[in-house]
Amino acid sequence: MKKLVDAIRNLVVGLFTTGKHLGRHAVTLQYPTQKWEMPERSRGIVVLLSDKESGELNCTVCMLCMRACPTGAITIEFEKDEKGKRILKDFIVDNGICCFCGLCEEACNFAAIKMAGKYEFSTEDRETLIWHQDRLQEIGRGVPYEKPVRKKPAAKPAAEPPNAGDGPAAAESAQPEVTAVANPPGDAVITKPGQPAESRPAPEPPARPDENPIEGDDGKSAEDQK
């Protein structure tokens, strides 16, 4: 009998606890019309930042973000002018394989790339997740950022050169061609420049600089691509 009374009492206590919420306001937001404000540091999609006055991209084609990316989502195409300076041709981000880790943003010394707190980019087609330079720049125009103190890329390298031997200078000598393609690690597939997006790249590995940090030795890469 005592057990029964105890059981009923405890059930009532539990019900009372849940009953406290009767008459409270709902905290749910009606999503498409109302939205949460994203925190300042929120890591959404990758955007390219432009100079506030001139509107030009901050990117200096140092390729550090491409090297830092663990999934090979970033592809940078560039060509060289007569002085050997690299000029950005296209900056491609495959949002389908981006893992939103933010390492590209940390690798950048020039406030050129950022993970902004924007998130609505779902589509019905996987190929449309591959974004090119103009779209990345467009979406990054309103994103606030702080310009780093050091500005000149060539004259003064970063205080602690991120990877001494693998810096931009080494990439230049090893990469005289007009394009550089991030080697997709693992089975990740990225489009190669010059190829239409629909065609899947053949097993033939893309041109890769020797010092690309995201690839292993040849044995490993070959094993990965099987």
Add this chain to the structure above:
Amino acid sequence: MSEAQGLHTKEFTLNVGPHHPSTHGVCRFVLQMEGEVITSVTPVIGYLHRALEKICENRTYEQIIPITDRFEYCTAMSCNMGFSLATEKLAGLEVPERAEYLRVIMLELNRIASHLIWFGTTSLDLGAITPFLYGFREREDILDMFEMTCGQRLTFNYIRPGGVSKDIPKAFIPVCKKFLDAFSAKVDDYERVLTENPIFIARNKDVGILKPETAIAYSVSGPSLRASGVKYDLRRDDPYSIYDRFDFEIPTRENGDCYDRYIVRIREMRESAKIVRQAIEQIPEGPIRSKVKMNFKPPAGEVYCRVENSRGEMGFYIQSVGEKMPLRVKMRGGSYNQLQVMPVLCVGHKIADLVAIMASMDIIMPDVDR
């Protein structure tokens, strides 16, 4: 049982999962049933295998941190921590004082968040819907704090070799204090709904008893081990980071049934909140990360480092040959052993208890398969 006179039952095979809401992922069980009673259980794993350890062999140490987030997503901070600890030991990196405190704050908040997921899903598996909403409500506050700090809610990429990636924003400490002040009352609420609830007790008491010797033989660790009466917690027995500076209890229980595992986890949430509070009071100013070169090359050697996460011992074994990428990474998670001990616990119970036992062991599948 087929004790009734003249009533013959034939043993039959029943398949549970891999897509079943109560298996917390894609776990499959092949059960041998005699009527409603389980006579044998065979867990079938591998549905969530993503070859993450192999992928780690082709990445630099920095790049592996976002991959460790995917090892066990409920407590991704502890995965970051385990790998960072191992890398620091291998490369001889120093960690600033402030970073150590930030790490402990994040680890313990993440432990609470993980236990809240367990609390919600366990009660949902047993048919109670309200606790599920309660648990996820408080977890939301914790995830907001994480998002405020590192920008993401699940895949943090926050704890790095040599420190942490970002300092906490100014708003963090007031928000965290407010959360901790309210949290104790919230746990009281959880207990009021479930702890003495007669239905909950009937479903959990004396169900799935894990004896201490069985637990040790199967290498079960974490709260499931402590519920069997073995007082073993790496935070106390093999202190890493700065855990020896905090004052906290290690809750244990005697019986090792589902109910005891519930009690241990509830009490652990309170202890974690205590640790976070102490860490917030003691946190010093200073740098948050020592200087680490991009693509650093640790010397050749091998190392094993382990941390206590909400499912037990999480260990990382790294073998280096002096390159910027490890030769081999092996990860040990608590869930695998807890899944392997399931056949011992379930035999002789009814099929409905399988769900209760599985829920109380707090298994998540990405930790089993990787």
